Each structure stands twice: as C-alpha cells, then as structure tokens.
Amino acid sequence: MAGYGQQQRGLEKLSHIGRYFNTLELLLSHPGGLALSEISDQTQVPMATAHRILSALRERGYVCQNEHDHYRLTLMIPSMGVNYITETGFAGIMQPLLDDLSTETGEHVRLAAVAEDHLTWVLQATKNTKGLQYRRALDEKIIPHTTAAGKAWLATMRDERAMRILAAWDIENTRDYAGPNARVSIRDIFDDIALIRKEGHAVVREEGEVGVCVVAVAVFDPSRPDNSTPVATLSIAGPIARMREETLGAHIERLKRSAIKVGEHWSLWTALTSSPA
Template sequence: MSSVLGKSLAIIELLVNHPAGLTVSAIASEIDQPASGVHRTLQELARLGYVRQAQAQGDYALTIKLPAMGVGFLGRAGITDVAQPVLDELAAHSGELIRLSVIDGDRLTWVAVAQGATRGLRYDPGQEQGVVVHLASSAGGKAWLSSMSDEEALSLVSGQGLLRQAEGTGPNAPRSLTLLLEQLAEARALGYATAVDSYIAGMAAMAVPVRYHGHGQVLGCLSIAGPAVRMTAERMAVLAPKLQAAAVELGEAASGSQYFQAVVKAVEPASGMERKTA
C-alpha cells in the first residue's frame, strides 16, 4: 500500500472499529506503516474534518462527518425510505433482529436494521451497519450464494475466504467447501438459508434473497436473527412465509429507490450474464 489515498482509507477503515480512538503508534502497527507517515496522514485527515484528536499527543478518532455522509447517502438513495417500514413490521411480527444487506459488486453489506425483541434474551450487535457480510458463515451470505450457480458461489467465497477472520466465529461455520455446497443445496430446497452457531456462537439466523420485482435480479438479502435457543428449526419454518413475503415486498418497492434503479440499469445490457440458480 503506497498511495496516499490507500493509506488514508486504511486508517479510516481501522478507526471505524475503534470509536474511542487509537494512538499514532497503534495505528501504524495495525496498518504496517511508519509512524511518521501515519502522523502526516492523520493531520491531513484532521484538516479535512474526517478525524479529530481529543488533546495534544492524544488518540485520534473519526469525527461524525463520514458516518453522516453514509447516512445521507442511504437516505438520498431511497434505501432506508423503501426498506425501514418493511423491516419494522417484520421485527414486530418475529420479535427478533431484522437486517437488510445490499449487493455492491462482489460484496454484501448490511445497511438497515430493526429490532423486534424488547426484553429478555436477544441478539443485538448494534455495530453491523456498514459491515461487509462474511458469505460462507452468515445466513444472508448463504442466501445470496444459493441464488447463483455453485461455480459462481465458490468463486466469491474463495475471494473472501471460507473462514471468517474474526473473534467470535461460531463452531458450526462450514470449514470445507463440500459442506458449504451442501448447505447451499439445502437453502435452495427450503427456500431460505440458515446459519446456527455459525457467524457467532449462540446466534441463529435465516435469510432469503431480495429480488427486483420479486423474480428479477438479486439486490440483497433479508434476514431474521436471534438467540439459537429461540430460533430453532421449527420456529424458522413458521417464520419463513412472513420473511419471504417481506422480501417480495422489498423487491416490489425497490423501484422507488434511486440506488436500486441504478443497480438494475447497470446490468440490463448484460442480462444474459445474470447469475443463475444452480
């Protein structure tokens, strides 16, 4: 990583995961860059309003500028306006955490959430909006992979990595491509993908693809997640029709989002190359 832009983005991406801030030396160590160069980049980012230093010689942290830009983009693109009412209704019905992820090239990113659980045991990570979904271990990721051929799915997984490189990865995360392909086949048969003790230990989720107008291009995935002791296979089967109906509703409403319209138009000339279900 040698470009000024690359170094700046590496620092920003690191600080996203450290809201309280980091020292110059810690940042330099994490991104494997000289402290002197990191300090110069931080000062330029501070001048532009993207980072702040609490006090002289203190830690550097992100300002609200970049998150505000992201929220503003989602609002102006029409994603939250289209999705939030549907997510809120599904959360109220299920009493669990609802998440919408959208496809951006070869990545799947969580962009909207609604929490249905108001008391007792619940799954509420609170920091996943804007996070790139790990495909092989998450229900949303497997829902997307199940919408394409096995060859395309394996290509995406090999690019991202079969195993999630983070603490808390669940014990049931698929550790072989053969097992992953079996889970994708099961998702196609059921009509929804599942992940139990896979993305995070103790958490279970189910997800379906969101297709433009219900049957067109896959735009993202909609999921229900909660404690594994509550999100049993039997309960998932009961929730499946409501989840699938909500995904269809989102797909129908997607024409009201400038972002989704642009995504669909971008692939129309190459519609013959659209991903196909295996």
C-alpha cells in the same frame, strides 16, 4: 512507452487512494480507536505513510484522536450515510416493511445492500415483545461465510466468484473471529451454499456468534432485466433458544414474503431516484 508510463502512474494513484479507504474501513471496524502502530501494521503501510494518511483525514474532519492518542472515526461518515438514506427516501420506503416483519416475528430484522463484492448493513428493526432481545450495530462488517446474509448472497453467484470473495478471508482460522459452529473448510461452506440454492434461504446457528440463530434470503429487484443478481439480503435474527424448528418455518415464510415486497419497493425507490427532479 508513454502509454505504459501513464498506466503505471494510474496504478500508483489507485494504490494510494486505496490506502485511504483501507484506513477508513479499518477504523470503522474499531470504534474505540487504534494506535498509529496498529494502523500501520494492519494496513501494511509504513508508519510515516500511515501518519500522513491520518493527518489528511483529520484535516477533512473524518478522523480524530482521543486522550490516549488513538485514532478513531468522527461521526462525519456515519452521518453522511444516514443523510443519504434519508434524503433519497430509502428509509421512508423500506423501514415500514422491516418494522412489520419485526412486529410479526418479534425478532431483530436487518437489510443489507449489495455493492459489487461487498454487503453492507443499511437498515434494521426490533419490535421485541418476548423478553430477551438481540441487537447488533449496523457498522459491523459482514463476514460472508459465517452470516446468513452472507451465505444467502454467495448462493446467488457462480462458484468462481464466490471462491474469489471467500479467498479474502482466513477460512481455516474462522473460529478465532466467529462462532463455535463456523465452517472452517471451503468444502463445508460450498455444501451449505448448495443447500441454500435448493431451499431458497440460509440458516446459521451459532456460526456468527454464540447463542444466535439467523435466517436470511436474497432480495431481487423485479424491474432489472437480469434479476438473478440480488440487490440486498433480508434477515431475521434471535436467540437460538427461541428460533427453534417449530417457529423457524413460519419465520422463513414471512421472510420470503417480505423479501418480495422489499424487492418491489426497491424498484420503486430506484425509479424515483433515477428520475429527474
């Protein structure tokens, strides 16, 4: 019985901590801030609990209130991420590779890191000399089934795990929060995944947003014993009018070559950060 009680307390503690992370992640996706009632509703916790969580986060400097009494993140968490990427040498090693690919293609290049069941944008590059530019913020959440990065990542895993990740999203109503060509059935998504596994790259046209085409590949660390698990995805995005078949093929070849280099440099970065100072 004592063991059962300890287990229950552990689950309760985990649930309590999870509420803090849910609140932070919600505010991260709403940079303009949210009212207390909205936070309570979207995190599915009582108003009093939501207020207690936000008060604790305010005391630590992670959250502030604006003139409309909306809660929003301060720059503390983003700055922590930037500092980590900079101090570990990650940006210094990877950014030149992204810059080179962006210069070659003239389009927007992004690198997303794999962390368990999530993808997170970490670096980007834009060296556009072709007029209209496509740019997105790095703090946006990656939707796995509407982005090229997400689909390239899903294609590297077993169907069972991919299904578990997709279950967290309202697939049938995808077009309410994505582009006009977004897939709204599991069957269509897995048809796309099968094609990606065959071709070695993902292409999405107006699935994430109107007027945008993105191509992505998975990045593997060659030093890992089982390099079937990717460490990241690398993608090129641009206006759909410019990302046509005649240019897309060349972009894909450049993307795949760059992904190999990024994987090799990832291995180097891992070795450097894991070695004693």
